[in-house]
Amino acid sequence: MLDTLSGAALALQKSITRSVGELMGNETDGGVPLVAMAGISKSYGGAQACVEVDFAIRAGQVHALLGENGAGKSTLMKVLSGDITDYTGTIHIGGEPRRFARPADAQHAGIAMIHQELDLVPALSVAENVYLGREPRTRLGTADFGAMVDGTAALLERTGIPIDPRRAVEQLRTGEQQLVIIAKALALDARVLIMDEPTSALSSHEVEQLFGVVSELRAAGVGIVYISHRMDEIGRIADVATVLRNGSVVKEFDVGSMTSEQASEAMVGRKVEALFTHESVAREAELLEVGELRLSRKRPVPGRRDPRGISLRVHAGEIVGLAGLLGAGRTELLQTLYGVGAKGRLHGRILLNGKEYRPSGVRNAMASGIAYVPEDRRIEGLSLDHSVTANSVLSTLSTIAWNGFLRGGSERDAAARMVERLGVKTASVRTAVGALSGGNQQKVVLGRNLVTEPKLLLLDEPTRGVDIGAKAEIYTLLTEAAKQGLGVLLASSELAELIGVCDRVVVLRDGVSVREMSTARLGEAELLAVSMGAASLDESRGEDG
Amino acid sequence: MNAAKGLEEQLPGTRSNGATVIATIFKFQSLFGLVAVFILATILDPETFPRPDNLLDVVRASAENGILAVGMTMVILIGGIDLSVGSVLGMASVGISVLLAQSGFGMWPAIICVLGVGLVFGILQGIANARFKIQAFIVTLAGMQVARGIARIWSGGQGVSITYQSQGGPVSDAFAFIGGKTFGGTVPIPAIVFIVIAVLAALFLRFTTFSRHVYAIGGNEKAARLSGVPVLWTKILVFGICGLLAALAGIVHAGQLNNGDPNDGQTYELDAIAAVVIGGASLTGGRGGVLGTVAGALLVGVLRNILALRGVNSDLQLIIIGLVIVLTAGLQLLRPASMRA
Numbered sequence: 001m002l003d004t005l006s007g008a009a010l011a012l013q014k015s016i017t018r019s020v021g022e023l024m025g026n027e028t029d030g031g032v033p034l035v036a037m038a039g040i041s042k043s044y045g046g047a048q049a050c051v052e053v054d055f056a057i058r059a060g061q062v063h064a065l066l067g068e069n070g071a072g073k074s075t076l077m078k079v080l081s082g083d084i085t086d087y088t089g090t091i092h093i094g095g096e097p098r099r100f101a102r103p104a105d106a107q108h109a110g111i112a113m114i115h116q117e118l119d120l121v122p123a124l125s126v127a128e129n130v131y132l133g134r135e136p137r138t139r140l141g142t143a144d145f146g147a148m149v150d151g152t153a154a155l156l157e158r159t160g161i162p163i164d165p166r167r168a169v170e171q172l173r174t175g176e177q178q179l180v181i182i183a184k185a186l187a188l189d190a191r192v193l194i195m196d197e198p199t200s201a202l203s204s205h206e207v208e209q210l211f212g213v214v215s216e217l218r219a220a221g222v223g224i225v226y227i228s229h230r231m232d233e234i235g236r237i238a239d240v241a242t243v244l245r246n247g248s249v250v251k252e253f254d255v256g257s258m259t260s261e262q263a264s265e266a267m268v269g270r271k272v273e274a275l276f277t278h279e280s281v282a283r284e285a286e287l288l289e290v291g292e293l294r295l296s297r298k299r300p301v302p303g304r305r306d307p308r309g310i311s312l313r314v315h316a317g318e319i320v321g322l323a324g325l326l327g328a329g330r331t332e333l334l335q336t337l338y339g340v341g342a343k344g345r346l347h348g349r350i351l352l353n354g355k356e357y358r359p360s361g362v363r364n365a366m367a368s369g370i371a372y373v374p375e376d377r378r379i380e381g382l383s384l385d386h387s388v389t390a391n392s393v394l395s396t397l398s399t400i401a402w403n404g405f406l407r408g409g410s411e412r413d414a415a416a417r418m419v420e421r422l423g424v425k426t427a428s429v430r431t432a433v434g435a436l437s438g439g440n441q442q443k444v445v446l447g448r449n450l451v452t453e454p455k456l457l458l459l460d461e462p463t464r465g466v467d468i469g470a471k472a473e474i475y476t477l478l479t480e481a482a483k484q485g486l487g488v489l490l491a492s493s494e495l496a497e498l499i500g501v502c503d504r505v506v507v508l509r510d511g512v513s514v515r516e517m518s519t520a521r522l523g524e525a526e527l528l529a530v531s532m533g534a535a536s537l538d539e540s541r542g543e544d545g
Numbered sequence: 546m547n548a549a550k551g552l553e554e555q556l557p558g559t560r561s562n563g564a565t566v567i568a569t570i571f572k573f574q575s576l577f578g579l580v581a582v583f584i585l586a587t588i589l590d591p592e593t594f595p596r597p598d599n600l601l602d603v604v605r606a607s608a609e610n611g612i613l614a615v616g617m618t619m620v621i622l623i624g625g626i627d628l629s630v631g632s633v634l635g636m637a638s639v640g641i642s643v644l645l646a647q648s649g650f651g652m653w654p655a656i657i658c659v660l661g662v663g664l665v666f667g668i669l670q671g672i673a674n675a676r677f678k679i680q681a682f683i684v685t686l687a688g689m690q691v692a693r694g695i696a697r698i699w700s701g702g703q704g705v706s707i708t709y710q711s712q713g714g715p716v717s718d719a720f721a722f723i724g725g726k727t728f729g730g731t732v733p734i735p736a737i738v739f740i741v742i743a744v745l746a747a748l749f750l751r752f753t754t755f756s757r758h759v760y761a762i763g764g765n766e767k768a769a770r771l772s773g774v775p776v777l778w779t780k781i782l783v784f785g786i787c788g789l790l791a792a793l794a795g796i797v798h799a800g801q802l803n804n805g806d807p808n809d810g811q812t813y814e815l816d817a818i819a820a821v822v823i824g825g826a827s828l829t830g831g832r833g834g835v836l837g838t839v840a841g842a843l844l845v846g847v848l849r850n851i852l853a854l855r856g857v858n859s860d861l862q863l864i865i866i867g868l869v870i871v872l873t874a875g876l877q878l879l880r881p882a883s884m885r886a
Contacts, residue, residue: 338771340770340771362770362771362772362773363773363775366773372771374767374768374771379765379767380765380767380768380771381765381768381771382765382768383760383761383763383764383765383768383769383831384764384765385764385827385831385832386760386761386764386831390757390760390761390764391768394757394761394768394769394772394773394774395772395773397754397757397758398754401754404753404754404755405752405753405754406751406752406753406754406756406757448772
């Protein structure tokens with residue numbers, strides 16, 4: 001599907017020299033795996049996080065580690081990276097038995113973990129970050145910036161990462177920052193890279209770039225552990241896969257010989273009904289009409305792509321997708337409609353239920369029947385320290401409370417109903433929301449918005465970092481809610497999600513809605529191509545209203 | 546719990562009984578600390594320390610700091626800080642003295658005026674912080690200077706003494722009650738003011754939607770805003786309440802000393818912050834409560850009292866109290882991971 005594009009990316013990568021191997025040392029040969037973990041067990045209190053797990057990483061291999069949240073993936077990788085020390089079992093590195101006492105030991109042994117959180121100093125340049133803590137010196141004893149820049153440039157060129165080493169990290173996009181972290185790990189002679197959900201914050205284009213680098217590293221003999229919830233990525237990038245469930249290895253296979261259904265089944269331990277269950281319903285009344293929406297402000301905010309001409313419609317009972325690359329203005333459109341983050345003059349028209357709607361703040365949006373699930377639940381969605389109850393009733397507190405006084409019982413009842421309706425897995429409604437898994441946290445954010453009984457639901461990346469079981473449940477919830485007449489505007493960088501869940505997709509590019517397509521016969525490659533602006537790809541199709 | 550159960554059975558947030566006990570201890574760390582210090586003090590000085598009049602005096606001596614700390618708790622709950630409370634206390638004590646002794650105000654008009662000044666001062670700081678997005682630390686650092694300056698101008702740069710009519714002065718004898726005792730001359734009024742404020746604030750922070758908004762803002766301000774919480778007004782009002790309570794503490798201060806000195810109250814803000822921190826609140830907001838803070842303030846009060854009773858010199862007292870603050874802050878690190886942010 002993506003052959004044309006990724007092919008082009010690969011060709012580009014291959015034209016760059018392939019000498020990363022020199023950087024890695026020469027231990028890429030022979031049958032001895034880079035890392036062999038055997039009989040690894042670890043328990044927290046009474047709960048077994050890992051049970052007798054065997055796991056091997058070979059040079060030049062991308063090894064996918066699959067499993068739902070809580071299956072033991074992170075625990076296993078923390079054992080390998082020296083984060084967890086009180087485990088049982090053995091680890092051999094290049095045939096030598098090792099037991100790491102701290103993360104630094106693992107790093108010295110060539111094992112680098114690329115965290116979901118980005119461990120970079122934003123104000124420093126790429127080169128300074130790469131050399132952080134081991135800066136080359138000039139004869140005067142001062143830091144040798146020239147040497148740093150040269151060394152970093154050489155490193156980036158070898159790995160095919162097109163970033164200027166002099167740029168400050170804070171100016172880079174998330175995907176580029178991720179590549180810098182990889183470069184930094186390589187500079188420290190990493191032979192094993194552990195990548196935990198590396199694409200969760202990347203746009204499709206950046207994913208391609210990352211995959212290019214991963215291919216390059218594989219060719220150079222680096223062993224890579226790849227943790228992801230996205231089956232399509234596993235199919236494209238991984239060589240072998242290990243599936244964990246409840247702390248045990250339940251399946252190992254060559255990626256070429258499996259289907260994503262088989263992998264999903266192994267992960268959840270039962271047959272997964274089709275991930276996407278959405279069927280188009282007859283269109284009901286028009287709910288939202290946005291016409292030539294434009295936001296102008298005196299001073300543009302760097303990194304923000306305000307609407308510059310967006311037109312779209314959402315009918316009641318319809319799920320409309322917002323596609324586009326990172327920086328295409330999807331989040332900004334949703335925020336503008338919700339009345340947040342956009343101080344400036346609005347041009348164009350917004351009709352909600354046929355009546356003119358002027359976004360002027362959260363309370364106005366909520367009163368107009370609009371709900372918004374933000375992109376990052378940890379940053380914008382939840383107060384992690386606080387209970388499920390406190391988080392889930394926050395938007396409806398005034399209807400539950402009596403004249404400004406809380407009614408604890410009613411609140412807990414309301415929270416319990418939400419937990420029941422959305423199938424949130426939690427010990428009680430008093431549990432701190434931060435203790436829940438990502439998928440269940442997301443359900444709490446979703447639930448808080450659904451209980452306001454909105455007419456229009458704005459969703460930004462609703463399944464990011466959510467495991468496959470919870471993902472399917474969220475899709476079902478959305479579909480059900482749409483059947484009840486809710487209109488949904490869903491922004492996502494996951495192409496399969498847009499195509500599988502939505503009735504129609506509107507593609508944004510640089511803050512402009514460039515195309516609207518029915519998802520009925522739409523392929524991912526075509527959607528990506530339109531998002532990237534490759535208008536040549538089968539222009540005749542998809543221009544449908 | 547059941548060791549045979551896999552992770553899928555173990556719902557997130559499930560705690561064993563042992564973990565619940567530990568969690569409870571940490572939640573009420575300052576209460577347990579207070580009890581421990583109390584027992585220690587009783588052992589060290591079984592004669593004087595446990596006597597009711599001494600204990601009531603501990604509460605009286607903790608009252609000003611306690612009232613400041615209650616307001617500080619709310620500001621810290623929204624993730625802010627208020628460095629101005631000590632100066633506002635000084636300003637209020639000068640204000641009440643001037644209004645009563647020089648401007649001929651009656652007692653209640655004077656009290657209401659001074660409380661109003663504190664409220665407005667707090668609200669202005671709240672506006673600077675919430676509306677104009679200047680960091681609370683900076684805003685209130687400036688507010689600290691401004692309030693001190695106002696206090697000096699208002700008083701003409703020197704202490705204003707309160708002389709009552711019964712002593713031949715201008716001030717109504719009614720105001721003398723603040724420094725006095727009630728219930729047959731046993732319970733000091735400042736202690737009662739402190740306890741009433743603490744109880745009201747504890748109820749307020751537990752049973753009102755406003756308080757839920759306070760916690761929500763401290764827990765995650767962006768999430769609160771997107772959920773429809775009126776972040777701006779809540780923050781402004783919290784600073785207002787803190788200013789109001791600082792003014793109240795200033796009135797108590799003047800009533801106890803029969804004097805309003807523009808230089809009083811310096812570094813009181815730090816004692817208030819210390820009480821809140823010992824009380825287990827998180828300086829990043831969203832976690833803490835009045836109960837913990839009150840216990841924190843009393844803990845310091847008991848400590849000061851027993852050290853004084855044992856004749857420990859005041860310089861050494863400072864060192865010991867400093868160590869206690871660091872110790873309790875260090876205790877936070879021992880919290881079970883599930884309780885940390």
